[in-house]
Amino acid sequence: MMIHLDHPPKSTYPQTLNPINSIPKLSFLRSLMPPFPSNTFLRLPPKSLPFSHLPMSAVAAKPRRLRGVVFDMDGTLTVPVIDFAAMYKAVLGDDEYKRIRAENPSGIDILHHIEKWSPDKQREAYHIIADFEKQGIDRLQIMPGAAELCGFLDAKKIRRGLITRNVNEAVDLFHQRFGMMFSPALSREFRPYKPNPAPLLHICSTWDVQPNEVMMVGDSIKDDVACGKQAGAVTCLLDEKGRYGSQDFANLDLKPDFKVSSLNEVHSLLKSNFDLTPRVQNPDSTSGRGPPFDNL
Ligand SMILES: [Mg+2]
Numbered sequence: 001m002m003i004h005l006d007h008p009p010k011s012t013y014p015q016t017l018n019p020i021n022s023i024p025k026l027s028f029l030r031s032l033m034p035p036f037p038s039n040t041f042l043r044l045p046p047k048s049l050p051f052s053h054l055p056m057s058a059v060a061a062k063p064r065r066l067r068g069v070v071f072d073m074d075g076t077l078t079v080p081v082i083d084f085a086a087m088y089k090a091v092l093g094d095d096e097y098k099r100i101r102a103e104n105p106s107g108i109d110i111l112h113h114i115e116k117w118s119p120d121k122q123r124e125a126y127h128i129i130a131d132f133e134k135q136g137i138d139r140l141q142i143m144p145g146a147a148e149l150c151g152f153l154d155a156k157k158i159r160r161g162l163i164t165r166n167v168n169e170a171v172d173l174f175h176q177r178f179g180m181m182f183s184p185a186l187s188r189e190f191r192p193y194k195p196n197p198a199p200l201l202h203i204c205s206t207w208d209v210q211p212n213e214v215m216m217v218g219d220s221i222k223d224d225v226a227c228g229k230q231a232g233a234v235t236c237l238l239d240e241k242g243r244y245g246s247q248d249f250a251n252l253d254l255k256p257d258f259k260v261s262s263l264n265e266v267h268s269l270l271k272s273n274f275d276l277t278p279r280v281q282n283p284d285s286t287s288g289r290g291p292p293f294d295n296l
Helices: 024-032 084-092 094-103 111-115 120-139 148-154 168-178 199-205 220-230 264-273
Strands: 070-071 159-163 216-217 236-238 257-258
Touching: 070 199, 084 094, 084 111, 084 120, 111 120, 120 168, 148 159, 148 264, 159 199, 199 216, 199 220, 216 220, 220 236, 257 264
Parallel strands: 070 159, 070 216, 216 236, 236 257
Antiparallel strands: none
């Protein structure tokens, strides 16, 4: 089920909740306004949705141009195969795992945590993490809908990039095994890594686009949504199992702009909420010196 957290369709609200209809004095002004385009929404999240913290506003949003989508890899472009809880327990020990988990309901940032350790202890921890990641590589599977979504983005001439906290070797293997390229594709060798916004800002800079023209798609609020929000990008949480609907996450400050339960839902989300029309270049430039469109 796709949930639109930022601009819910006007039609989903009872008339009594529509701020324009509920103010009689505005009826005259409303009659002078042009009709809303069919893909225009009001910023009025219903209380029944999670993440319904956004302010009420009657401003009709013009579809935003989208020029790039950046994906997380593990659990987003690939089916989750790494048992992160087992990995954290192996690195931290059971008692320390329970203590840190209780302090961090949105998840443990294991890479950040072990950075404070002594070099020897760090080396041992990285060795354990690498073992788990290798098991993940051996069982790597593409996420359903990923290939179709990439085809859709290519058809719209929208760039696609990748940011992962996994190692570069895993990214290379992903590219080789599934035959779809993401560029730039930044692994944890790029410092600082997610949730720091640096890798996403680096990709925007490489593409020469503004962060607010880019969507960050990932399955982690603490890494992917945090990275996207801090960079000023649009964020989309992939929540296959509905784990972010639970009370554990109800009070988190970080809220994605969109939430989907599969990559297949991202097509319709993009079509409904963004201007995907490739920008037409100067007609003089269409005389054989490059593509006629410039959404790249
Ligand atoms: Mg992930």
